[in-house]
Each structure stands twice: as structure tokens, then as C-alpha cells.
Amino acid sequence: MINKILLDNGVNLLTEDIPHVRSVAVGIWVNVGSRDENEPVAGISHFIEHLMFKGTENRTAKEIAEALDAVGGQLNAFTTKEYTCYYAKVLDEHFELALDILTDMLFNSKFDSADIDRERNVIIEEIKMYEDTPDELVHDVFAGTIWDVHPLGRPIIGYAEVIRDLSRETITDYVGSHYVPGNIVVTVAGNINHAAVAEKISSIFEKRKGSARPRIIELPQPKREITCRSKEIEQVHLCVGAPGLPLDHEQIYVFQLVNTILGGGLSSRLFQEIREQRGLVYSVYSYHSSYHDAGLFCIYAGLSKENLNPALELIFKEIKDIQQNGVTGQELRRAKDQLKGNLLLSLENVNTRMSRLGKSQLYLGKVVPPEEIVLRIEKVTGDEIRKLAMEKLDPNNFALASVGPWDDCKALEEAVSKLL
Secondary structure: OEEEEEOOOOOEEEEEEOOOOOEEEEEEEEOOOHHHOOHHHOOHHHHHHHHOOOEEOOOEHHHHHHHHHOOOOEEEEEEOOOOEEEEEEEEHHHHHHHHHHHHHHHHHEOOOHHHHHHHHHHHHHHHHHHHOOHHHHHHHHHHHHHHOOOHHHOOOOOOHHHHHHOOHHHHHHHHHHHOOHHHEEEEEEEOOOHHHHHHHHHHHHOOOOOOOOOOOOOOOOOOOOEEEEEOOOOOEEEEEEEEOOOOOOOOHHHHHHHHHHHHOOOOOHHHHHHHHHOOOEEEEEEEEEEOOOOEEEEEEEEEOHHHHHHHHHHHHHHHHHHHHHOOOHHHHHHHHHHHHHHHHHHOOOHHHHHHHHHHHHHHHOOOOOHHHHHHHHHHOOHHHHHHHHHHHOOHHHOEEEEEEOOOOOHHHHHHHHHHO
């Protein structure tokens, strides 16, 4: 059962009691991410996430790391374009310990200057490692290609030159402005008692003050561009795609089914045609990312340079086939069952349930029951699939980004021009 309360200071608490497990997952979600940063501080949200683990007024960094390890628990965090999450998973008997550590980090982190300088170097090394991972880097290059200077087009990790210059004062001011009650959602899922959890969390959070700044939502304006990032590597890493749908769009499940059929698994059209039938790639897949006001659909392929033209031709061919001929009843049935299976199987994990509560509250202001999601998936028709593909997946509007052994973009531009 899911319960929700709103504290007087604006903190949202959502809990889900799962009595048949022995574990509890706790998440503290802060409604700030890389899209909230202006360019001079690009990467600060991710930097702050790292610094939260570097010591508080009550615990050293080592004591934070050891506390949950000692009871077999997990402690971690991640930053996205629109939120930051700190979370822990423990046995139910250690719930209060997990909550104490997370809230200690959130409210009592010291942000010591020496720790900031050390972690600054860690993040710069992380950026270098990311630059050396072209199959990950290309997705940020693609976002920057299609969304240009918009904050959604910038990498979450930031830029080395910015990280080098961020001062302690800038960091603590940013925390003070954004880590406020109105920006915080707390989610707990597992073997818990809602009343007891609500009492404990209320006693910790209700004394905190501060109003959330309204998020400035500026819709990104997509561009049809081609970008080639030159790297001395063996493969070409390619992203092709177009704007998608925001998470609350009425056709979001139609788009998810389009994505599943095109490149959402081993049975998808792109995998079967480009890898299994033609052997042109090792990896090919598609995905759809949704935000508050926008979405991004992308097809990724990792392949040799000489396979670029035939692979692009097959990608465009499969898209046009769905637009003109739709999908078969068997494809649609399989895609629906795949989406439903992924959803329902994921709910057997308390971390997933905890995450579902947090993301649903941040994006929708409510938690949509799994049964309702399944019903909406089941209602999608083949005609809706075809119409949405016609509307959103016009190759003439596609942006392309590539990381690979390029001298310039001429070869890629010529390959695309021949297909349009």
C-alpha cells in the first residue's frame, strides 16, 4: 500500500509497505539537476553529490562508508538532468541507521576546502575516463547536437574547466538555494510501518525551513545538425534521432511501444535486421528519454566505418516501413508483453519501488498504479503506432552525432543525404 503525506514545510513523503520482504530502501530526492545550472557552474549538481559523501559534522567520510557496509547495506547517489537522489538499502532492522546517515549527509555535510579540492581532481579524472568511453560519450554529443546550448544538451558531469574553478562559497550557496524542503521528496519502500516511518521522518525534516525556487522551464528548440567528434579509435559510435515526448504526455506509452519494436531488445527490428541478419554491428539499440517538457528518441549503433552506409540505410528503412505499413499484430503483442513484463518484474525489487515513488512524485505529482499503466499499454493500437511514427520520426528532422576516426563530417553528411 502506498501512503503519501506533505509536511508543512513542503517536504513530500511517500511510503510503500511490502511486508513479505526483509529489506527497506530509502531515497532522498532533491529536485535539482544539470538543467538547473547556468553555464558558469555546469556540473555543480554532480559535484555536490560527490561532496555529500566526504564527511559531516558527525561522521568522517570513512565512517559514512563503513556504517552501512558493517550491516550489509548499500549507500549511493546519482545525478540526472532534472534531479539528484541519495539512497540506501538495508535490512528492515537498520532502517533508522540508513535514514540517520542520509539525513546527516544532507543537512550536516562540512564541504571542507581540502575535501573539495581532492574531489575536484576525482571528478576531472572521471571526466577524462568518460571522454575515453566513446560508446557513452556519443550520447552527450548527440544531446548537445540536437539541443545545442540548452541546459538539457549539456553533460551532467560538467566540464573540467568549470570544475577547476568552482569555489567553496559557490558550492555552499548552491546547496543553500536548492537543498530546501520544497525541493525534497523522501521515499521509503520495504518492510516498514507507515505511521512509524512518517513520525521519524517528520521529526527530522519538519524543523527545516526554506522555500523552493520555481524551476524555469524553457523548452529546448531542436536542431537538425550532424556532429562528428574525432577520436583515434577502431569503431564509429553513432547516434541518430529526434525529439520525443515529455513524461506526462498522453501518448507516452505509444512512443514506448514504438521504441520497443524498433530497438528495445534482442527481438527488435533493428537488432534482428542489422546485427543478426547482416552482421554489420555488435551493438544496436534505441531508447526514449523523457523530461518535464521534452523527450529524446535515439538509435545507437557501434560499427566499423565501412558499415556506416548500409547500417544507416537499414535504420531509415525500418522507420519508413513502420510509418508506411505499421506493425504486425504479433509485433505489437510481443512489445506490449515485453513492456508489461519489464514493469511488473522490476516491482519485485525494493530499490525500484522506492525509485518509482520518487520519480512519479517529481514528474507527475502522483503515483500511477501498475494496473493503470498496464491498461494504458494494452489500449495502444497499431494505428496509433503508425501515426506517432509518422509524426515524430521523420528522418528529415533527424539529428546525428558520431564519435570515431573522422577527419571531418563529409562522409556522414553524404551518407545521410543519399537516404533523404
